[in-house]
Amino acid sequence: TERVFGGFRKTSERLSNNLTGVVGTAKLDDATLDDVEDALIVSDLGPAAARRIRDRLAEKRFGLAISEQELREAVAEEIAAILRPVAKPLEIVAFPRPQVILVIGVNGSGKTTTIAKLAHWLQEDDYGVMLAAGDTFRAAAIGQLATWAERIGAPIVRGPEGGDPASIVFDGVKAATEQGIDALIVDTAGRLQNKRELMDELAKIRRVLGRLNAEAPHDVVLVLDATNGQNALNQIETFMEVAGVTGLIMTKLDGTARGGVLVAAAEQFGLPIHAIGVGEKLEDLRPFDPDLVARVIA
Numbered sequence: 001t002e003r004v005f006g007g008f009r010k011t012s013e014r015l016s017n018n019l020t021g022v023v024g025t026a027k028l029d030d031a032t033l034d035d036v037e038d039a040l041i042v043s044d045l046g047p048a049a050a051r052r053i054r055d056r057l058a059e060k061r062f063g064l065a066i067s068e069q070e071l072r073e074a075v076a077e078e079i080a081a082i083l084r085p086v087a088k089p090l091e092i093v094a095f096p097r098p099q100v101i102l103v104i105g106v107n108g109s110g111k112t113t114t115i116a117k118l119a120h121w122l123q124e125d126d127y128g129v130m131l132a133a134g135d136t137f138r139a140a141a142i143g144q145l146a147t148w149a150e151r152i153g154a155p156i157v158r159g160p161e162g163g164d165p166a167s168i169v170f171d172g173v174k175a176a177t178e179q180g181i182d183a184l185i186v187d188t189a190g191r192l193q194n195k196r197e198l199m200d201e202l203a204k205i206r207r208v209l210g211r212l213n214a215e216a217p218h219d220v221v222l223v224l225d226a227t228n229g230q231n232a233l234n235q236i237e238t239f240m241e242v243a244g245v246t247g248l249i250m251t252k253l254d255g256t257a258r259g260g261v262l263v264a265a266a267e268q269f270g271l272p273i274h275a276i277g278v279g280e281k282l283e284d285l286r287p288f289d290p291d292l293v294a295r296v297i298a
């Protein structure tokens, strides 16, 4: 609880400040509702979620007496209602094994770190995990992933810089199958500047995977940096188009006041949110608990 709370501290302060003093008269009236809606928008929850929350508050309580504390609780409840349907942990269910988890996202979003955290998390649950260094484009990416693999004691499949990611993924699935690995987590290039090439690269990975196992990839997890605020929403849209996305992990929710974007993403896209990142260490990947997050934010 403390970790999640710590993670959202600045977001919480921001919305809290924005909500302070909005209860003008002691009743929930239009002016108060306007102020609530504005407070939510400037707290990065986005216009759609802000509108929905406003409407729900009005439906339930218009004209009724409300204190600032009650208003905060009511807002938290409506945020939770938006988040609950998308809270879905990543489950290892593939049969036959391995479950192939493609991890996508722009460079710098925290993709590599998140792969390590996720692998560590699954290992703690006694799953056998293997990593595949499919980001062959960046010189440092392969080495960085290998360093993490060594730290957490996970096998890694890697090729040369500039090598073909699809062939690494192919080798990964073969090795994982032979070794009875439960989950193969695949790093991918995050070159969104070159959409066409990235799209071709991911399509080729999919084709090769599909030959080995019609269900693979089982998951396509998009890693998003919360500090990007509304721009993270544009990234979701683009990656849905380029790669097909089955779920999200939002990182860097510590240290940013823009955590409200998580609510905006839930409202706008309805994609499963698997987990949240609240720090740089291995333990800093948290399960996504919608009620806790909502209470902490508002």
Ligand code: GDP
Pocket: 105, 106, 107, 108, 109, 110, 111, 112, 113, 114, 190, 251, 252, 253, 254, 255, 277, 278, 279, 280, 284
């Ligand atoms: P990639 O380029 O997307 O693979 O990103 P990296 O995994 O290399 O992460 C970029 C930077 O963000 C690194 O300095 C990470 O330590 C940091 N980072 C990743 N996740 C988090 C997080 O949840 N919180 C914070 N504060 N930093 C993070």
